[in-house]
Amino acid sequence: LEEIDRNIRTTHIQLEFCIETFDPNAKKHSDSKKDLYRLRANIEELQMLKDKMATSLEMNRPTEEALIQAGVEFVHPIEEVEEGNLQRRSKILEYRAHLSKQEEVKIAAEREEIKRAKQLLIQNGPRTPSKSSQKTIEYEGTN
Missing domain, CATH: 1.20.58 (Methane Monooxygenase Hydroxylase; Chain G, domain 1)
Known part of the structure; x- marks a missing residue:
């Protein structure tokens, strides 16, 4: 102190x-x-x-x-306290494990979303210069 x-x-x-x-x-x-x-x-x-x-x-x-x-025969108070502490620690550990599982689920969902987005990009195909130039021409024609 x-x-x-x-x-x-x-x-x-x-x-x-x-x-x-x-x-x-x-x-x-x-x-x-x-x-x-x-x-x-x-x-x-x-x-x-x-x-x-x-x-x-x-x-x-x-x-x-x-x-x-x-x-x-009796249980000593120190043993009771230690048992209670161990029970509390194990409960906290269970909560932490549960929370980390939720984080793992969120990460897995985000990975799936990225995977789907990549598949959509592949399905739509690469952007070709002809498609890009057509858009440019369309924009120029509207002006």
Whole structure:
């Protein structure tokens, strides 16, 4: 967090300097500063979640020990979390695969369209100079 705070201060100073000197890079520094604040917020949230998890595990320890002494089989909370994470990851992967299939379908359709267009060009035959000159003559005659 200290490094991010230093980067935020540096970016803020650069932004202020750019604003005072009408430097066109001010927008870049402003966006960079916003990104750093988002990163800092994400890191703080992650740290809070880690602390919360550690507290929950510590509070669960007496229950865990009692279950072990009683010989009761149970699923540890960490295993439950890891299983949930794996399920989420697999679902996201399925969505990504589905989206990429849709892209593949669009690409295949466009290839088919190009193929049909090429076939039409071949069917219509090449443009001959006589056809081109007739069009030119027709245009000249209408003027």
